[in-house]
Amino acid sequence: MKNTTFYQILEKISKKASLFESLQEANSFLKETVRKVMEKAGSTLGAVYIYNETTKELEFRVGYDRDDFWDTCRCGGEKAPLSFALDGNDAGKAFTEGTIRVLRYDNPSSPIRSKILVPIIRGPEKIGVLLIAHKNPDFFDTLNKADILGAASMLGDIFVEATALLEQKQAVEKAQEKKNPSKIIGKKASEGVVQGTVLPVWADMESVIEHLPLQGTTEEEKALFDSALTESLKQLEQLQDSAASGEGDEDMVSLIFTAQLYMLKDPSFIDKMRSLIEEGLSAAHAVKQVINEYAGRFSAMKEIRLAEKAQDVRDLGFRMISNMGRAEEKNFSYKGKIVLSRHIYPSDLYRLAVEGVAGVVLRGTGVTAHIAILARSLSLPVLITDDNSLLDIPEGTAVLLDASGGTLYINPARETLERLLENGDKKETPKAYTLKGKTADNVAVTVSANVNILQDAKEAVKQGAEGIGLYRSEFPFILKNDFLSEEQQLRIYRSIVTSQKGKPVVLRTADIGGDKLLQGRSEAEDNPFLGVRGIRFSLANRELFRDQLRAMMRAGFDADLRILLPMVSGVEEVLQARSEIAFCRSQLEKRGVPFNGEPKIGAMIELPSAAMAVEELAAETDFLSIGSNDLTMYLLAVDRTNQNLSHLYRSHHPTVLRVMATIARESGDSLSELSVCGDTAADPLMIPFFVGLGIRKLSVSPGSVEKVKQHLNRFSVTEAEEITRKMLSIKRLSEMEEFIADFNRTYDF
Numbered sequence: 075m076k077n078t079t080f081y082q083i084l085e086k087i088s089k090k091a092s093l094f095e096s097l098q099e100a101n102s103f104l105k106e107t108v109r110k111v112m113e114k115a116g117s118t119l120g121a122v123y124i125y126n127e128t129t130k131e132l133e134f135r136v137g138y139d140r141d142d143f144w145d146t147c148r149c150g151g152e153k154a155p156l157s158f159a160l161d162g163n164d165a166g167k168a169f170t171e172g173t174i175r176v177l178r179y180d181n182p183s184s185p186i187r188s189k190i191l192v193p194i195i196r197g198p199e200k201i202g203v204l205l206i207a208h209k210n211p212d213f214f215d216t217l218n219k220a221d222i223l224g225a226a227s228m229l230g231d232i233f234v235e236a237t238a239l240l241e242q243k244q245a246v247e248k249a250q251e252k253k254n255p256s257k258i259i260g261k262k263a264s265e266g267v268v269q270g271t272v273l274p275v276w277a278d279m280e281s282v283i284e285h286l287p288l289q290g291t292t293e294e295e296k297a298l299f300d301s302a303l304t305e306s307l308k309q310l311e312q313l314q315d316s317a318a319s320g321e322g323d324e325d326m327v328s329l330i331f332t333a334q335l336y337m338l339k340d341p342s343f344i345d346k347m348r349s350l351i352e353e354g355l356s357a358a359h360a361v362k363q364v365i366n367e368y369a370g371r372f373s374a375m376k377e378i379r380l381a382e383k384a385q386d387v388r389d390l391g392f393r394m395i396s397n398m399g400r401a402e403e404k405n406f407s408y409k410g411k412i413v414l415s416r417h418i419y420p421s422d423l424y425r426l427a428v429e430g431v432a433g434v435v436l437r438g439t440g441v442t443a444h445i446a447i448l449a450r451s452l453s454l455p456v457l458i459t460d461d462n463s464l465l466d467i468p469e470g471t472a473v474l475l476d477a478s479g480g481t482l483y484i485n486p487a488r489e490t491l492e493r494l495l496e497n498g499d500k501k502e503t504p505k506a507y508t509l510k511g512k513t514a515d516n517v518a519v520t521v522s523a524n525v526n527i528l529q530d531a532k533e534a535v536k537q538g539a540e541g542i543g544l545y546r547s548e549f550p551f552i553l554k555n556d557f558l559s560e561e562q563q564l565r566i567y568r569s570i571v572t573s574q575k576g577k578p579v580v581l582r583t584a585d586i587g588g589d590k591l592l593q594g595r596s597e598a599e600d601n602p603f604l605g606v607r608g609i610r611f612s613l614a615n616r617e618l619f620r621d622q623l624r625a626m627m628r629a630g631f632d633a634d635l636r637i638l639l640p641m642v643s644g645v646e647e648v649l650q651a652r653s654e655i656a657f658c659r660s661q662l663e664k665r666g667v668p669f670n671g672e673p674k675i676g677a678m679i680e681l682p683s684a685a686m687a688v689e690e691l692a693a694e695t696d697f698l699s700i701g702s703n704d705l706t707m708y709l710l711a712v713d714r715t716n717q718n719l720s721h722l723y724r725s726h727h728p729t730v731l732r733v734m735a736t737i738a739r740e741s742g743d744s745l746s747e748l749s750v751c752g753d754t755a756a757d758p759l760m761i762p763f764f765v766g767l768g769i770r771k772l773s774v775s776p777g778s779v780e781k782v783k784q785h786l787n788r789f790s791v792t793e794a795e796e797i798t799r800k801m802l803s804i805k806r807l808s809e810m811e812e813f814i815a816d817f818n819r820t821y822d823f
Contacts, residue, residue, distance in 0.1 A: 105136050107229070112138040112206065118185050119207035123158060123165065124233065125200060132158040132165055132203055135233070158203075168193050169203050174223065176214045187211035192222055194230040201230040258461045258482040260435065263446045265478040266455030267494050269486075270432035272471040273411040275392075286398055289356040299347065299357035302397040303338065309393065309407075310335050313428055325528075325550075325566045331425070333383070334390045343368070358395050365391030383555070385422060412473050412482075414464055420448050420552045424527075427452040433475040435482055437464050448549070450775065451526045457482060507538035509783040511772075513765060515790040521782050522578070522773040524751055528566075531573040533776040538783070541577035543773025544638065544699070544751045545570055547622065548584040560621040567629035578634040580676070580699075580773075581626045583619070583651075585640040586611045608641025613650055623658045624669075631668040638699060642677040645690045651675070652694070676747075680704035685733050688740035697747035699773070700737060702754035706730050725754040726814065728804055731763070735802055738767040749773055756782050759817055762789045766798025788821065 112120035121137035134156045160166040168175045168191040175191045188211045192204040204226045208214065289295065310331050337343050343364070350360035365387055372384035409430035415422075416437045423445060426434065433455040449456040455477035467473070467484060474483040476494050483490055511521040522543030523534035531542060550558055550566050558566075571579050585608045612619040626637055639651050652675060662669040677684065677691050680701035684691060692698060702725060706712075709730050712723045724730070734750075741748045749771035754760050756778040764772065765786070774782050789797070797817075804810050 108136050109138050111225075111229075116210075116213075117206050117208050119205070121205045122194070122202060122229065122233070123205065124194075124202040125169065129157070130160060132160070132169060135202070165191050165203050165205065169200060172200065174219055178211050185209055188214055190214045190217075190222075192226040194226045194233075195223070196227060196230040196234060201233065204229060255461075255463045256484055258435075258459050258464055258484070260457040260459030260461070260480050260482065262477050262480050263436070263456040263458050264449030264452075264454055266433065266453065267474070267476045267478060268412070268432040268455050269472075269474050269491065269495060270410045270412040272414060272467050272469055272473055273408070274414040274465075274467065274469055283356075283358045283362065283395060286356075286358055286395075292351065292354070295351050295355075295357040295360075296348065298398055299351060299360065302357065302361075302394050303344065305397040306390070306394050307335070307338050309397075310338070325562070325569065333386060337368075337387070337390060358398055361391055361394050365394075385419060389422075389425070412475050414467065418445065419555065420445060420549075423448055423454070423456075424452065424553050427454045433457070433477060435459065435464060435475065437462075447526060447546075448552075450777075451530045507536070507780050509538065509780060509787065511540060511783050511786060513786055513789055513791050513794065515792070517765075517791050518770065519765060519786050520749075520771045521779055521786070522580075522749075522771070523776045523779060524773050525570070525776065528569050528573065530776055531570050534779070535573060535575070537776045537779040539577075539776060539779045541574055541634075542570065542579045543749055543771070545579065545581045546585070547582055547626075548586055551584055551586065557618055558621075560625045563622060563625035564628050567625055571629050571633045571635070574633075576633070578636060579630060580636040580638050581630070582638040582640055582678070583609070583612055583622055583626075609639045609647045609651065610641065610643075612639075613647065613654075616654065619654060620658055620661075623655055624662060627655075627658060627662060627669040627671070627673060628667060630670045630673060633670065635670045636674040636676055636697065638676045638678060638697075640678050640701070641680055641704075642691065643681050643683045644687055645694050648675070648677050648691060648694045679737055681708055682733070685737055688737050689742065692741050692744040695744075697749070698737075698741060698744060700734060700748070700750045700752075702734075702750055702752035704752075705733070706754070709733060724807065724810075725757065726759060726801070726810055727807060728810060731801055734764075735767055735798075738769060746770060758785050758821070759814060761785045762794035762797045763801055765789065765791060765794040766796070 108120055108122060117138065119137070119139055122135045123132035124135045125131075126133045158165040158169075160170055164175050164177060167173070172193045172195060174193070177189045177191075179187050179189075181187075186207045187209055189205065189207045192206075194201040194204055206214075290298070313331055314328060314335075346364045346367075347357075347360045350363060351357055355363070369384040369387040369391075372387060407430065408426055409432075411431050413426060413431055413434045414437070415434065418434065418436060423434065431454070434449070435457045436459070438458060438460065446456070455475055457475060457477045457480065459482070464482075472485055474486040474491060474494060476483065479494075483494075511519045513519065520540050520543075522541045523530070523537070523539035524544040524546070525531045525534055525542055526546050526549045531545075534542060545567075547563075547567070550563065567581060570581070612622070623637070626635070629635075637655070639648060642648060655673070655675065659669075659671050662671075674696035676697040676699055677695050678699050678701045679685055679688065679691070681704075685705065688698070706723065706725050706727070710723065710727060738745060738748060745768050748769055750764055750769055751773035753774075755764070755772040756774040761772070761782060762785075772782060800813065801810070804813060
């Protein structure tokens with residue numbers, strides 16, 4: 075090959091650099107350029123590396139591989155990499171020094187005997203490195219170094235022009251996408267794929283009024299109002315009836331919709347609207363005025379739990395005005411709707427699910443833990459996004475919500491619908507869950523379910539859970555956003571207990587505080603996660619605590635009932651709680667009502683102080699439960715719901731593992747009654763770790779029960795103990811990551 079060949083080829087090709095019109099053409103052009111140069115040179119391998127200012131590395135851009143040697147050959151023991159750090163290697167030196175480097179290899183059987191590294195320089199700017207490998211060990215000795223530097227420089231010109239075109243094209247497409255987006259990217263809060271039409275709940279009542287018929291006479295408007303009132307009452311009553319018939323949770327539905335029903339039946343509330351119609355307002359504007367008045371009163375209240383009820387009032391107004399539409403627009407329903415909202419309360423989420431909403435997209439940077447937990451319990455797809463274009467999607471727009479994939483498709487193409495909905499349209503035959511919770515060598519491990527609502531409890535039975543390992547009793551409080559009476563709690567807890575048909579039920583007393591709820595009931599706390607929450611809240615509000623304890627004892631009068639105390643910091647709190655249970659027992663005896671006088675009492679190990687006092691806690695309780703989520707959070711000082719810190723939340727952190735091992739060891743004779751609940755208990759890596767510690771009770775979400783049993787069946791106790799030993803011997807997080815990678819490869823996870 076002549077010395078000027080590289081230059082001549084590139085000079086000829088460069089004339090075409092401004093002719094391509096698409097991204098695909100530009101990419102193909104870059105690859106074709108390198109291919110032609112390498113073929114003319116008779117090279118075995120060739121590649122262009124471009125310097126990345128962000129990573130401070132030379133990164134592979136395009137390459138040529140004549141005989142598939144790229145993945146199989148080693149150039150003098152060095153496999154062709156995807157990037158080079160500027161740390162003294164030959165490519166780094168060629169780039170930083172701006173000099174050509176020629177390398178030779180002695181192995182005569184190697185398809186690569188020589189290699190040249192040429193800096194790509196464009197004026198004062200260093201762009202990257204051209205790498206060429208050849209089968210002839212002396213090939214590069216005959217090249218004119220000035221010509222090859224010039225050729226590399228021209229290659230740099232071509233890359234800069236091509237890159238500029240790509241960036242310009244991408245900028246245009248991005249601007250078009252922003253103006254009229256075809257999809258919105260977000261983060262999954264609860265998985266699922268559903269099709270529907272958009273309903274923005276930030277659209278005020280006025281936007282609904284705009285689509286109503288023109289105002290009629292006073293008599294016509296009064297008739298329209300009465301019709302909408304009747305229809306709204308009918309809809310709310312039907313929702314409650316559907317729950318009572320077994321299609322939902324009657325007690326929860328009652329908590330959510332009773333207030334709206336009471337308002338519609340309140341003469342003073344309704345008469346205000348009728349008076350405004352008599353004064354000349356349309357029915358819709360009369361409803362809007364009164365609704366805004368009431369919502370404004372709630373919003374102005376200092377207590378958050380009352381201020382949040384303003385949204386319930388607005389929703390009622392939205393329903394009434396929607397029911398004033400034309401005949402084809404009446405009978406307002408959320409079914410098939412994808413609700414877009416800036417914020418949503420748990421009660422709103424539950425209400426929407428009961429009313430048949432297809433999915434929810436939230437505009438914000440995060441979501442509270444209980445919203446995500448509740449959404450999963452309701453099997454309601456929820457996506458979170460910080461994309462402002464969500465606010466511009468018109469009501470009624472056809473969308474496809476792929477919460478699992480983190481995408482909302484706007485006016486989706488048929489191909490997209492078919493691809494993502496294909497599996498969803500198939501009706502699966504109900505599966506019989508028959509696996510036993512046991513290891514490969516037949517050691518029994520109890521797999522129970524964590525539940526939040528009755529729907530979870532029923533699903534736990536279907537999935538083969540061996541009872542309820544944790545019922546989060548705060549969820550009824552969250553959904554009502556207020557405290558419940560003893561009788562209200564009794565009905566809810568009784569439905570949970572009876573759903574298990576004799577299997578053990580662990581009812582956790584309300585973990586109120588922190589990120590949970592009712593923060594506005596008392597003085598605001600600067601750091602509620604370390605404030606009055608869990609058992610501290612209960613002991614600070616004894617009458618509320620007694621209401622709950624009596625309701626639990628009554629609900630489990632004929633059951634294997636266990637009461638679990640959350641956020642315990644030391645044995646003193648357990649002793650005080652036992653004293654309260656004894657007091658409630660005496661009260662119930664005087665009443666003469668059925669109740670469980672000897673429920674088993676347990677404590678959650680979630681705080682470092684509790685982990686340090688396991689021996690004392692075991693002596694004063696009937697069982698213990700490691701709350702893996704909160705324990706990890708407090709040990710590492712990381713809130714897992716904080717997106718800025720979530721990457722630091724590691725349940726397999728060596729420190730967390732050592733603390734869990736200490737808990738198991740210090741529980742002594744109570745080890746058989748030590749359980750683990752939370753997401754960690756369903757982690758394929760952590761399952762054998764816990765078994766290796768001697769733990770024989772796990773409690774997970776209903777949908778994870780079968781998978782946990784499958785993982786248990788793969789390990790013998792001896793294998794699990796070896797995995798545990800190795801994990802506990804690791805001191806650094808980086809080493810743990812390497813172990814996990816090997817574990818996943820070994821067990822095909």
